[in-house]
Amino acid sequence: MITGKNYIGNSLSAKGTQTYKTVNPKLNSDNEWDFTEATEAEVDEAAQKATEAFAVYKQKTDKERAAFLRAIAEEIEALGQEVIDAYTAESGLPEGRAMGERGRTIGQLNSFAALLEQGDWVQATIDHGDPERTPAPKPDLRKMQIAVGPVAVFGASNFPFAFSTAGGDTASALAAGCPVIVKSHPMHAGTGELVSSAIIKAAEKTGMPDGVFSNLNSKGITVGEQLVKHPAIKAVGFTGSIKAGTALTKLGAGRKEPIPVYAEMGSINPVVILPEALKANGESWAQKYAGSINLGAGQFCTNPGLILGIEGAELDTFGKHLAAALGQQPANCMLHPNIHSSYESGKQKMLDANGTEVLAVALEAEGANDGKPALVKVTADDFLANSELHTEVFGPFSMLVACASKAQLLEVLNTLEGQLTGSLIAEAAEVSAYTDVIDALRSRVGRILFNGVPTGVEVCPAMHHGGPFPSTSDAKFTSVGNDAIYRWVRPVSYQDWPQELLPDALKDGNPLGILRKVDGIYNKA
Numbered sequence: 047m048i049t050g051k052n053y054i055g056n057s058l059s060a061k062g063t064q065t066y067k068t069v070n071p072k073l074n075s076d077n078e079w080d081f082t083e084a085t086e087a088e089v090d091e092a093a094q095k096a097t098e099a100f101a102v103y104k105q106k107t108d109k110e111r112a113a114f115l116r117a118i119a120e121e122i123e124a125l126g127q128e129v130i131d132a133y134t135a136e137s138g139l140p141e142g143r144a145m146g147e148r149g150r151t152i153g154q155l156n157s158f159a160a161l162l163e164q165g166d167w168v169q170a171t172i173d174h175g176d177p178e179r180t181p182a183p184k185p186d187l188r189k190m191q192i193a194v195g196p197v198a199v200f201g202a203s204n205f206p207f208a209f210s211t212a213g214g215d216t217a218s219a220l221a222a223g224c225p226v227i228v229k230s231h232p233m234h235a236g237t238g239e240l241v242s243s244a245i246i247k248a249a250e251k252t253g254m255p256d257g258v259f260s261n262l263n264s265k266g267i268t269v270g271e272q273l274v275k276h277p278a279i280k281a282v283g284f285t286g287s288i289k290a291g292t293a294l295t296k297l298g299a300g301r302k303e304p305i306p307v308y309a310e311m312g313s314i315n316p317v318v319i320l321p322e323a324l325k326a327n328g329e330s331w332a333q334k335y336a337g338s339i340n341l342g343a344g345q346f347c348t349n350p351g352l353i354l355g356i357e358g359a360e361l362d363t364f365g366k367h368l369a370a371a372l373g374q375q376p377a378n379c380m381l382h383p384n385i386h387s388s389y390e391s392g393k394q395k396m397l398d399a400n401g402t403e404v405l406a407v408a409l410e411a412e413g414a415n416d417g418k419p420a421l422v423k424v425t426a427d428d429f430l431a432n433s434e435l436h437t438e439v440f441g442p443f444s445m446l447v448a449c450a451s452k453a454q455l456l457e458v459l460n461t462l463e464g465q466l467t468g469s470l471i472a473e474a475a476e477v478s479a480y481t482d483v484i485d486a487l488r489s490r491v492g493r494i495l496f497n498g499v500p501t502g503v504e505v506c507p508a509m510h511h512g513g514p515f516p517s518t519s520d521a522k523f524t525s526v527g528n529d530a531i532y533r534w535v536r537p538v539s540y541q542d543w544p545q546e547l548l549p550d551a552l553k554d555g556n557p558l559g560i561l562r563k564v565d566g567i568y569n570k571a
Contacts, residue, residue, distance in 0.1 A: 048132065048236045049095040052354035054088055055257040056246050061085050066265040068235055071138035071386070071415040072379050081235045084262040084269050093278035095194035096225040102255040103195050108558075109223060112159035114252045118212060119155040119219075121244035123253075129240045131205050135235040137378035137414065143342070144207075151207040154214050154505055158221040161528045165560035167191070170551045172564045175542065186542050188552040191535040193223030195280035198273040200294075201231035201238060202285035203381055204345045210234070211241040211261060214530055215283030215308075215506075222534035224281070225258045229273055230264040233382050239263075274298055274307070280432025281534055282307040285347070286526065288438075288516045292302040295519045308533045310512065312438040313466040314351035315500045318455070318478065318482060318487055322473040323497075324360035329367045331471055335444075336371030336419075343378035343417040344442030345385070347507065348467050349498040351438060354455060357425075357448035365423055365446050369406035372419045372442075380441065385477035386415040389441035393420050396439060401428030405446065417441045426454045430461060460488040464514025464521065467493045468498040490514060492521060526563045535545040 050065070053060040060082035067076040080081055084092075105115075114181035122129070133144040163479050168190045177188030197219040201210035208214065216226050230238035242261035249258050262269055267290075274282055274297045282501055284291050284307060291309030298307040319331065338350050339383050353368075355361040395403055408418035419442040426449040429435050434443065449455040470484060477484070487496050492513030492534040503511055503526050511526035512518040519524075523533050540548060550557045
């Protein structure tokens with residue numbers, strides 16, 4: 047049942063006077079629920095509870111925290127159709143997408159539980175001492191990862207399950223031993239409350255402390271700012287726009303005690319398509335990329351917004367095929383009237399920009415908030431001369447850039463900002479002639495694909511979902527996969543501690559049976 051209230055730890059609370067509603071973008075009308083914005087006092091209460099909870103929660107064993115995560119997954123599943131209906135009503139996304147994303151969210155929770163059960167994630171390292179070493183004795187040193195403290199997580203508009211209330215940021219922070227306060231996304235606050243209720247039930251069932259999780263409502267920026275500035279918060283997870291992510295990063299850095307803000311922000315995900323690939327399979331690649339551009343109304347952080355090629359008849363033909371394929375794509379409902387309006391505005395700027403040739407633009411759509419796909423073409427000269435053409439258009443939009451030569455293709459790549467992904471479409475025989483292009487592409491991205499589309503992010507240990515600024519605030523960290531846990535921990539070394547006082551992960555007998563690096567060698571001895 048959706049109440050519209052905040053979760054301050056295990057308790058529902060609505061002390062404020064400001065309320066708002068979510069919108070059904072398919073119906074273009076408000077949903078029935080009223081949500082009460084959290085007050086500053088409620089933000090402080092949630093932060094204080096998180097601090098008190100941290101003292102208890104960080105002492106829980108990996109297996110106890112794993113049981114908590116698995117219980118969250120079970121409780122989300124138990125929400126049944128109610129949460130699916132809320133998801134579709136607040137996002138305009140189809141039920142199939144809701145079911146799939148819920149499955150991914152449950153999978154993420156269970157994946158982090160498995161990581162905890164394995165135990166190796168603490169990166170235990172032991173260097174035995176040598177009191178007989180000369181000219182100075184060598185101390186006994188042992189290192190492992192520990193939780194940093196309460197974490198603030200900002201829900202994302204485009205993934206109401208997988209990147210929001212119980213998404214990857216929350217799951218990884220809870221796995222690390224950090225209490226979480228979620229600033230619920232105002233576009234799907236009802237979905238967020240239902241998922242929050244599942245987390246609270248799981249916490250109570252598994253004996254986790256009150257305050258290990260809170261969920262705060264807010265339509266504006268005030269609550270988020272209060273959270274980031276609160277001294278109890280030790281790190282922040284964010285997925286959203288460059289403007290908001292950069293503002294939060296500066297806010298975290300400007301505190302008396304600076305904290306990291308791990309922000310995933312904008313990306314146009316360049317695709318380099320080489321001549322021989324165009325000759326061999328140009329029409330097939332056009333079909334695949336039309337689907338990728340329009341997938342989910344283009345509202346993916348990995349949407350291919352920029353396609354680079356070397357000018358010639360093959361690239362011209364590819365542009366025609368891509369335009370025709372996009373013209374056959376349906377216009378899908380976007381997440382919110384505001385997002386649809388921003389898309390239409392950003393798209394129109396590109397259509398009107400000097401030097402752009404419109405290859406495809408759908409003129410009709412059934413719904414008021416349907417995103418109509420569009421494709422424009424520019425020369426590399428015009429692209430290099432106008433930095434506005436490098437801007438992300440969040441929606442089913444892409445730009446084809448015709449480069450006069452390989453040298454100009456390199457020049458374009460070297461002017462791009464950091465991106466989440468980069469893709470190379472090529473025939474195997476031509477790759478050796480473009481190693482410098484591949485190196486330039488790799489230098490700009492966190493994930494480089496060969497003969498594929500960037501939409502779709504596999505949740506597994508080898509995935510890196512992050513990239514150079516401004517795609518993320520710190521390219522060393524990922525928000526997807528098991529390594530996401532390392533945003534919420536820090537290393538600590540124990541020097542010359544007695545065996546009985548060491549954490550189990552660092553004791554000589556290895557009571558946890560985990561993989562460790564002992565005197566430079568990895569083993570489980």
